[in-house]
Amino acid sequence: MKGRVDRRELLKSAAAGALALWASPRIRGQEAAGGVRRLTDKLAVVDGGGSNVVAFSAGDGLVLVDSGAPKSGDRVTAALQNGAGASNVRTLFNTHYHLDQTGNNELFAAAGAKIIAHQRTLQWMSSDYWVEAEQRYEKARPKAARPAETFATTGSLQAGGEQIDYGYLPLAHTSGDIYVFFKEANVLAVGDAASPVRDPALDYFTGAWIGGRVDAMDIVLHLGNDQTRIVPAYGPVMTRAEFKAERDMMEEVRARLFKQVREGDGPKDMLEEGVLKGLARTWKDPEKFLYDAAKGLWAHHDKLDPNVV
Numbered sequence: 001m002k003g004r005v006d007r008r009e010l011l012k013s014a015a016a017g018a019l020a021l022w023a024s025p026r027i028r029g030q031e032a033a034g035g036v037r038r039l040t041d042k043l044a045v046v047d048g049g050g051s052n053v054v055a056f057s058a059g060d061g062l063v064l065v066d067s068g069a070p071k072s073g074d075r076v077t078a079a080l081q082n083g084a085g086a087s088n089v090r091t092l093f094n095t096h097y098h099l100d101q102t103g104n105n106e107l108f109a110a111a112g113a114k115i116i117a118h119q120r121t122l123q124w125m126s127s128d129y130w131v132e133a134e135q136r137y138e139k140a141r142p143k144a145a146r147p148a149e150t151f152a153t154t155g156s157l158q159a160g161g162e163q164i165d166y167g168y169l170p171l172a173h174t175s176g177d178i179y180v181f182f183k184e185a186n187v188l189a190v191g192d193a194a195s196p197v198r199d200p201a202l203d204y205f206t207g208a209w210i211g212g213r214v215d216a217m218d219i220v221l222h223l224g225n226d227q228t229r230i231v232p233a234y235g236p237v238m239t240r241a242e243f244k245a246e247r248d249m250m251e252e253v254r255a256r257l258f259k260q261v262r263e264g265d266g267p268k269d270m271l272e273e274g275v276l277k278g279l280a281r282t283w284k285d286p287e288k289f290l291y292d293a294a295k296g297l298w299a300h301h302d303k304l305d306p307n308v309v
């Protein structure tokens with residue numbers, strides 16, 4: 001089954017004169033040449049100053065998912081030119097409000113791009129907010145950087161022969177996370193709802209929490225098929241199986257945290273009792289993760305399982 005699909009992809013790419021790109025380990029798009037990982041003849045992941053920017057060539061311009069980190073404009077523009085043969089962006093999706101995904105919004109909007117995001121992303125970009133971990137306010141973004149079009153649940157658009165479906169991933173990482181699914185290319189951008197490299201992060205102050213994260217990952221798993229490639233905000237492009245493994249690990253963490261918080265444990269107690277031990281990954285900053293996760297659990301206490309221990 002898989003072999004047949006790979007062969008079809010190879011034939012498609014050969015037709016596009018891109019066989020050389022596929023005849024190497026780069027077939028999975030893990031090797032970035034000049035900040036570009038090509039996934040199909042029309043779609044590439046480019047370096048957004050450390051974060052991932054998905055670029056789809058629609059013929060008369062690009063559709064991007066996320067715009068890269070602040071001050072990476074020249075780098076992203078060069079990578080787009082290199083990877084997509086163009087840098088004129090028609091449509092820009094923001095997977096959420098964070099600066100490392102929206103840093104070049106002004107640049108692309110000034111050049112004519114329409115920014116699409118979830119309503120809650122617009123709200124977070126429209127007002128100052130307190131960053132507790134750094135004891136400072138983050139300023140609201142200028143109007144030019146904010147989404148021009150927002151949605152609440154799902155949407156769809158056509159561009160360059162591609163159907164692009166997008167939808168809400170409630171409370172996975174912030175209050176405004178979305179997926180963007182390029183159906184023909186079979187590539188799904190999920191922003192920070194997947195985190196194969198960095199610690200999974202929960203902006204509890206927006207309402208994000210671990211139960212939301214697992215539910216959102218289930219939404220993603222219902223979209224695509226076994227061949228779907230999933231692009232996280234940072235790190236390598238994931239297979240569906242890799243994404244599922246991360247989802248299952250997060251579900252294990254969720255179940256453990258529910259139990260601990262019901263017993264009245266705080267984040268330090270959880271860490272001491274080894275709540276993150278024996279998992280398929282380690283945390284770089286387990287205390288921060290557990291602090292944020294515990295805050296999120298308190299905010300969603302009404303959704304905890306009944307205590308049947």
Ligand SMILES: [Zn+2]
Pocket residue numbers: 096098173192233
């Ligand atoms: Zn983020």
